[in-house]
Amino acid sequence: MKIMFIGTGVSSVLGFRRTLMERLLADGHEVFALVDRFSADEEAKVRRMGVVPLRYTRENAGFVANNIVSCYFRMVAIIREIRPDTVFSYFAKPVVVGTWAAAWCGVRRRVGMLEGLGYYFSECHGRASVKRRLVKWMQLGLFHLSVPLLDKLVLLNPDDRQDLVARYKVRARSVFVLGGIGLRLEDFPYTRPVTEPVSFIFVGRLILEKGINNYLDAAEAISAMYPGVRCVVLGRFDAGRTEGGAPERFKDLEKRGVILYPGKVDNVNEWLSNASVFVLPSFYREGVPRSTQEAMSVGRPVITTDSPGCRETVIDGVNGFLIPPDDTPALLAAMTHFIEHPEAIVAMGERSRELAVSRFDADRVDAVLISQIIDIEEPRSTANQGADHVR
Numbered sequence: 279m280k281i282m283f284i285g286t287g288v289s290s291v292l293g294f295r296r297t298l299m300e301r302l303l304a305d306g307h308e309v310f311a312l313v314d315r316f317s318a319d320e321e322a323k324v325r326r327m328g329v330v331p332l333r334y335t336r337e338n339a340g341f342v343a344n345n346i347v348s349c350y351f352r353m354v355a356i357i358r359e360i361r362p363d364t365v366f367s368y369f370a371k372p373v374v375v376g377t378w379a380a381a382w383c384g385v386r387r388r389v390g391m392l393e394g395l396g397y398y399f400s401e402c403h404g405r406a407s408v409k410r411r412l413v414k415w416m417q418l419g420l421f422h423l424s425v426p427l428l429d430k431l432v433l434l435n436p437d438d439r440q441d442l443v444a445r446y447k448v449r450a451r452s453v454f455v456l457g458g459i460g461l462r463l464e465d466f467p468y469t470r471p472v473t474e475p476v477s478f479i480f481v482g483r484l485i486l487e488k489g490i491n492n493y494l495d496a497a498e499a500i501s502a503m504y505p506g507v508r509c510v511v512l513g514r515f516d517a518g519r520t521e522g523g524a525p526e527r528f529k530d531l532e533k534r535g536v537i538l539y540p541g542k543v544d545n546v547n548e549w550l551s552n553a554s555v556f557v558l559p560s561f562y563r564e565g566v567p568r569s570t571q572e573a574m575s576v577g578r579p580v581i582t583t584d585s586p587g588c589r590e591t592v593i594d595g596v597n598g599f600l601i602p603p604d605d606t607p608a609l610l611a612a613m614t615h616f617i618e619h620p621e622a623i624v625a626m627g628e629r630s631r632e633l634a635v636s637r638f639d640a641d642r643v644d645a646v647l648i649s650q651i652i653d654i655e656e657p658r659s660t661a662n663q664g665a666d667h668v669r
Contacts, residue, residue: 285368310331367390368392387653394564432650438586463640478507494523494536496509556574563586564588597626
């Protein structure tokens with residue numbers, strides 16, 4: 279069977295789709311990755327996997343030449359040439375445009391996956407700007423025009439299903455809630471948390487909705503009360519966003535010893551292994567955060583918000599704490615609990631690892647997702663396994 283993935287950058291192929299594609303290849307399927315761009319080095323890496331890389335934008339062309347209409351016609355041409363049996367699109371733009379193209383070309387099975395509703399559906403301070411509201415409703419309009427053409431819509435958490443289908447009335451033939459996209463647990467092996475000194479770690483884009491300002495505010499308070507405690511930040515600034523943590527503030531906090539900020543790193547698992555507690559006070563419309571899954575696999579308790587996607591990773595008081603979104607005092611209280619009760623770090627970290635094994639093992643998640651992609655007998659959803667389903 280020919281299976282075509284339609285996504286954005288090739289980094290998602292090499293990072294988050296590798297195990298899924300490798301399993302499909304091992305089962306004898308032909309796999310194609312249609313993305314918007316890739317370098318020569320990335321193309322070589324994808325080909326070594328046994329996957330055929332293709333692009334739906336023209337190299338060295340500007341925005342006008344690579345607009346949504348141009349991408350659509352390019353996708354149509356490639357799909358007609360390859361004639362895949364199944365098209366699996368993921369992320370908002372590929373789900374919309376890729377689904378239109380696959381439907382126009384008569385592809386037998388069309389599956390789309392939305393990994394969280396993203397920035398425009400996230401909660402925001404006060405009244406949303408006109409631009410933000412406009413883009414949100416434009417995106418909803420596109421979903422109304424594309425999702426009904428899918429044989430299957432895959433979502434990562436039940437809140438997204440409630441919002442898209444029940445609240446916004448997006449018609450879908452069939453909706454499946456997957457849970458987290460999973461990871462290779464062996465790449466993030468369990469290590470016993472270090473509790474002397476206690477340290478906290480934030481991993482994510484440094485934008486307002488990820489809760490970075492809440493974390494920095496809490497870190498300043500922790501530094502004043504418990505000078506020996508370390509607060510680490512890993513991640514990059516978003517050049518197109520100005521609401522997140524200011525670079526000048528990072529420099530000041532690092533200079534004063536409040537935080538340690540090495541920037542974006544390639545060895546996240548090592549940093550997680552040297553930390554005590556993982557913190558993600560996000561109110562971004564997550565799917566199920568990959569960074570939290572990695573921290574749980576390493577065996578770290580989690581402090582996160584009672585928000586869509588985030589709440590799927592924590593049983594409150596068992597493997598961490600759920601706090602209200604955008605609530606620095608609640609975050610500070612949760613962090614203080616671990617400082618004053620370090621024995622809870624190891625116990626809750628062990629429970630995080632158990633939950634990661636039961637819910638986020640890539641082998642299990644890939645088997646479930648493959649059943650949705652190629653329409654075979656469906657294994658049980660990873661989002662509904664056992665009594666430990668996280669709410």
